[in-house]
Amino acid sequence: MNGKMMFIMILVDIVIFALVWFIFTKIRDRRRPKDDKGYDPFYFEDENLVLNNPVRKWSCEVADIECVKFTYRKAKFGIYDGIGEIVRKSEEPSQKFLFTGSVYSRKPQTFTKKDDITKAIEVCKRILAEKNIPCVVED
Known part of the structure; x- marks a missing residue:
């Protein structure tokens, strides 16, 4: 050649x-989300907690929240998902939402480890504590 x-x-x-x-x-x-809020599973608007879901908008008043329960599950191939459940004081059913380690790392994550989900739960608990919303972590 x-x-x-x-x-x-x-x-x-x-x-x-x-x-x-x-x-x-x-x-x-x-x-990648347009702003830093895009990684959070929820945000606060006035006195309402709003789920950050592009498909379906859901919100409820902060005063109507009894607690938020957090847990995780192992999905396929060793990937973990975080699960949050908003339990309301009224008789209305609770609302569940999923999140990944992106909440903690602030960058898109395709493969989330258990440690990342645990750190993401701590971030969510800290945000909710600022609004005096009780949190429960279940294993």
């Missing part, structure tokens, strides 16, 4: 690598 052919092959490899890297970063950035 001559030098010119070798140079062209190396150049093609570099272009392919750059293209793959560009596509990867675009996909990663698309998953």
Whole structure:
């Protein structure tokens, strides 16, 4: 093989690598929330707790919350999901929500370990404690 052919092959490899890297970063950035609140499973708006769910908006008054229960489950392939349950004082049914380790790490996570979920639960408890909402952690 001559030098010119070798140079062209190396150049093609570099272009392919750059293209793959560009596509990867675009996909990663698309998953990233526009603001820092996007990683939280809930937020407060006036005196309401609002679930951060793009599909269905759900909220309730802070005064109507009896407690928030947290637990986790092991999903497939060793990935963990955090589960929160908002228990209300009224007779209305409780509302469940899922979250990942992104709450703690503040970056998108595809594979969440148990340790990340535990840290995410601590972050959620701290946020809820600021509004005097009791929390229960179940194993």
